[in-house]
Amino acid sequence: MDISDFKINGQLDFVQKDVSEFRDYTIDDKDPVKERVRRTYRLMHLNQTVDYVKKCRDEWLKFNHAKMTVREALEKLNDLIDESDPDADFPNMIHAFQTAERARKEYPQHDWLHLTALIHDMGKVMAFYDVPQWAVVGDTFVVGCEWTENIVYRNESFEGNPDGSNPKYNTKYGMYEPNTGLDNLLLSWGHDEYLYNVLKHNKSKLPKQALNIIRFHSFYPWHTFGDYEHLMKPEDEETKNWVLIFNRYDLYTKSTVIPDVDALWPYYQGLIDKYAPGALEW
Template sequence: MAPTKSNSPISMIDPSQLLRPEPVFSDKPIDAFRDYTIDDSDPIKERVRRTYYLMHTNVTVDLVKQKREKWLKFNHFKSTIKDALIKLNELVDESDPDTDLPNIVHAFQTAERIRQDHPDDDWFHLTGLIHDLGKVMAFYGEPQWCVVGDTFPVGCQWADSIVYGPESFKDNPDTYNPKYNTKYGIYQPHCGLDKLLMSWSHDEYLYQFLLHNKSKIPESGRYMIRYHSFYPWHSGGDYRHLTNDKDEEILKLVLEFNKYDLYTKCENVPDIEALWPYYEGLIEKYIPGVCEW
């Protein structure tokens, strides 16, 4: 796969221009994606705002450590990948302003558009299908604000490009902790993404899940999953003082993935039943059997 070229610094807050694909994948106007304007009269916009404000109030260094301790034991349930995907039919992402469809529809929309553009990279097709699968945590006691939405590092200053901005963290205790509220916080300059303690979400959980269950999805796919929601970095241009040369290569992969993740959200629902046999073959190839979650 030939990733999108990305040699120039990213400086914009709105990722829609950066991730603009040609041709447009969706029947929805491009400027309508990722609209986080506050409008109390719009129930979807208000749902999104409420979800993010709860996230930004509650996600602290301590909470992330607690969630890692809880979930990375992988002792909550056992399931095949297919059965976990079917579970997503019951989930509508409360942080997503772009679609009100069940998450499994988005999974197939993403996978099928990747398959069209990259027909020979079957691991990439499967990556698109499962990239949000970590959201199953929402069925096992986790509130959506701790599962969905854009991610960001904890333990350092909140970036301006985080959805709703630093103001949304005004009730977060880490905002006032001198160990955590400086530019570098608990990190060293250019320490690399691997050293960052990210806000707990479906991204990090699924990345660790794939490692734990010895998935054969290549490293490129695992990094796409791990950082696809890290918009303040890959689209907002923030946190570059913490990244290193390896992360520049990861950035190319994530940007290639995200144009399919973001712009395939539309009302055109794939024929999921007809597509299952193809994707069941990929599941059997890359992450077969019953997995530990």
């Protein structure tokens, strides 16, 4: 699949508000949404350690928590509001269809991208199985090395995280070799890595590019701000470009315009049947 067929930086003529208003993490203790977001990241950055991530991987990558179809998982998201998101104070399933419909409009011929956009947050179903949202949602970052400057609330929210005082983990490279590559990094636990592994385990027919978009779409310090370049391989640049193409739909479609979900289901059910049919093991 040739990435040159896609626009990495296109016109954002579909955006419903000024681009500068998205991802506003300024602190305002009188704003309940901003305080909810800051509190979620504080708990994430306090508790996401190397040991915690390994524990989550051991628990969740056994795929023994549930069996459900893609549609059933997406419908669960109708009862989930992402506590880390300053831009969307509405159920996550609405965001899923907003994202998918924009990708469909710009690239009608690439149905795999439409489905990728629809399901990209589906790993958030973990929140319905007693997992706190700080281990499900939000931007991801690398554990096992120093925390980079472009992590949200970086200057205050990691205080008390034990990895910060562990010399194995608190240096530039930490437990990694230079240029080890994306595949060899341990990221904070969340819905991205979980869904990526669920789809692989269930032998989804989505292309590799789709799986990488899902796996790294929340890794903002890397794909948007350029952190961790010292840990990247040259081939990771193509993955970044795919994620940036997708990011236009993930971020900038969040608005009060609500899609007609019932009318859209038949089209997307066809894509589910094509790329990830039947009951999946979660």
